[in-house]
Amino acid sequence: MKMVKKHTGVMLCVAVSLSLAACGPQESSSEKTSSKGSELVVWEDKEKSIGIKDAVAEFEKEHDVKVKVVEKPYAQQIEDLRMDGPAGTGPDVLTMPGDQIGTAVTEGLIKELNVEKDVRSLYTDASIQSQMVDQKLYGLPKAVETTVLFYNKDLISEDELPQTLEEWYDYSKKTADGSNFGFLALFDQIYYAQSVMGGYGGYIFGKDKDGNDDPSDLGINNEGAVKGAELIQKFYQDGLFPAGIVGEQGINVLESLFTEGKAAAIISGPWNVEAFSKAGIDYGITKLPKLENGKNMSSFIGVKSYNVSAFSKHAELAQELAVFLANEKNSKKRYEQTKEVPAVQSLASDKAIMKSEAARAVTEQSRYSEQTPNIPEMNEIWTPADSALQTIATGKANPKKALDQAAETAKGQMKAKHSGK
Numbered sequence: 001m002k003m004v005k006k007h008t009g010v011m012l013c014v015a016v017s018l019s020l021a022a023c024g025p026q027e028s029s030s031e032k033t034s035s036k037g038s039e040l041v042v043w044e045d046k047e048k049s050i051g052i053k054d055a056v057a058e059f060e061k062e063h064d065v066k067v068k069v070v071e072k073p074y075a076q077q078i079e080d081l082r083m084d085g086p087a088g089t090g091p092d093v094l095t096m097p098g099d100q101i102g103t104a105v106t107e108g109l110i111k112e113l114n115v116e117k118d119v120r121s122l123y124t125d126a127s128i129q130s131q132m133v134d135q136k137l138y139g140l141p142k143a144v145e146t147t148v149l150f151y152n153k154d155l156i157s158e159d160e161l162p163q164t165l166e167e168w169y170d171y172s173k174k175t176a177d178g179s180n181f182g183f184l185a186l187f188d189q190i191y192y193a194q195s196v197m198g199g200y201g202g203y204i205f206g207k208d209k210d211g212n213d214d215p216s217d218l219g220i221n222n223e224g225a226v227k228g229a230e231l232i233q234k235f236y237q238d239g240l241f242p243a244g245i246v247g248e249q250g251i252n253v254l255e256s257l258f259t260e261g262k263a264a265a266i267i268s269g270p271w272n273v274e275a276f277s278k279a280g281i282d283y284g285i286t287k288l289p290k291l292e293n294g295k296n297m298s299s300f301i302g303v304k305s306y307n308v309s310a311f312s313k314h315a316e317l318a319q320e321l322a323v324f325l326a327n328e329k330n331s332k333k334r335y336e337q338t339k340e341v342p343a344v345q346s347l348a349s350d351k352a353i354m355k356s357e358a359a360r361a362v363t364e365q366s367r368y369s370e371q372t373p374n375i376p377e378m379n380e381i382w383t384p385a386d387s388a389l390q391t392i393a394t395g396k397a398n399p400k401k402a403l404d405q406a407a408e409t410a411k412g413q414m415k416a417k418h419s420g421k
Contacts, residue, residue: 038314039066040321043091045074045304051334052325059324065317074304075100081109085311092318093325095142098130098303099372105133106376111308113137113319122328126371127343130303133374139305140326141343142334146369147195147299148361149289150258150272151265153282161265164290165196165231165297168265172240175264181242184254185267187232188246188393190220190385191300192267194370197228198298199291204373204381215377215414220385221403229392229399236393246393258283269302273339273358285357287365296368303343303372335359380413 044052049069056067072080074095081104084090096104104110120128120137127141151161162168162183172182186192194202201224206217219225235241244253255272257263259279267288276283288297306322308315324330331342335353341362342353353359372378388406391397397405 036064038317039068040092040314040318041090042067042069042321042325043072043077043080043094044069045095046071048074048334048338048340051337051340052330053337054333055325055330059321063317063320067321078104078109081309081311082107085109085309088311090309090311092309092312092314093322094307094309095304096139096307097372098127098139098141098301098305099374099378101131101138101305101307102133102373102375103379104307105138109310110138111310111312111315111319113139113308113322115140115319115323119323122326122345123343124345124348124366126301126366126369127303130301130371130374131305131307139307140322141303141305142326142331143304143338143340144343144362144366145270145302145304145341146362146365147192147267147269147288148358148365149265149286150268150276151284151286152258152261152263153284154261155264158284158286161286162289164292166292168289169231169235169240171264172235173238176240178239178242179262181257181263182240183235183265184241184245184257184263185235186245186250186254187235187241188250188386188389190382190389193229193232193385193389195267195288195297195299196232196291197225198370199295200224200228200293202226202228203370204378205375213373213375213377215375215418218407218411220381220410221400221407225403226400229389229403232389233392233395233399237395241393246390270339270341270358270362285361287361287368299365299369300372301366301369304340377414377418380410380417384409384413 049071052069056069060067070091075097077094078096078100081090081094115137123141124144127144131137131139131141162171168183175182187196194204202222203219205213205215206219208214242253244250254266255268258266259276259281261281288299290296306326308318308322312318328344328346331344332347332350332353334340335342335347339356339358341359347353348363384406388402391402392399
């Protein structure tokens, strides 16, 4: 997920959440009537409907139904569902980021799926877990992504690549001159900074005895998180990152420097493969580097899924469509058209898919990745953590003070908005 859009799962007051949950339709016997001649609406990601074109046509023929596919930015679909669902103009099937599942369930926006065990077992553990809330399944994974390292082969060869983040710091010290840079990353955002902080022992939420995220155990300001933030601050303080890389426009600056051949390497994601290719950059892709403690930089696993709207008048048929779109055959077809790495376990070793350097890099980095928390409390982490990291990047606060403030703010917001669950 291109995390400049991650905050589209906006923070809502408890009253709104409860009212939305209350207006979600209840199952009735009418749902089990014949679906012949029905029309289903699918909200697909922007510029990705080509990936399901053949599958949709096959489903229409088999079930004698019509399927209308509408493209919308996938990170914003839950926001649109809040309005369009109750109005009767929403989708039957939508696609959304795994970290929004908990919020969608709390608000009553998506339905629990009743699928056989053999369907669930198709997917990687991390991807299927992203769709679980209180041991119930609310979606089927269709693609996984995680951050990786892109490098410009005209500036640095594979054999020359530094193996640790600290070595990249040294490389950047030698090459950064104010116009050209060595290594760049959006470390003023927790989505990217957690790769460093997590490698030193920082975490978002601890786990309870059942392995679920525990919002009462916050680790964004523990000793490891602070150590990681101190290393991050060095890149900014020593002029190795340009000033423009901080803030809302940072992602545009980072991508422009890379496509203009002014940055040897950046941390980004598979969402930029096509853009960088079109820019004519001869680039390579690999997993993220290690840290000086020997651990690999971590990353968040992003999962895109197919989910059934709680407002669908054809919920059973919509579930059939979601299962069909996300099955092994159609997941592979979708990859061939979109190049998004599928979540199906068996395809992780598929020779045709593993020919892709990007797919191999995402698969390898996934070994060091962590699931993006999908509980509603995660909405209270993004903004305070990002604000703290920006003060760290600009030198306005030391890492410990900034992260302590972020933790205090996040705890206050969680108490105010989620303590009544």
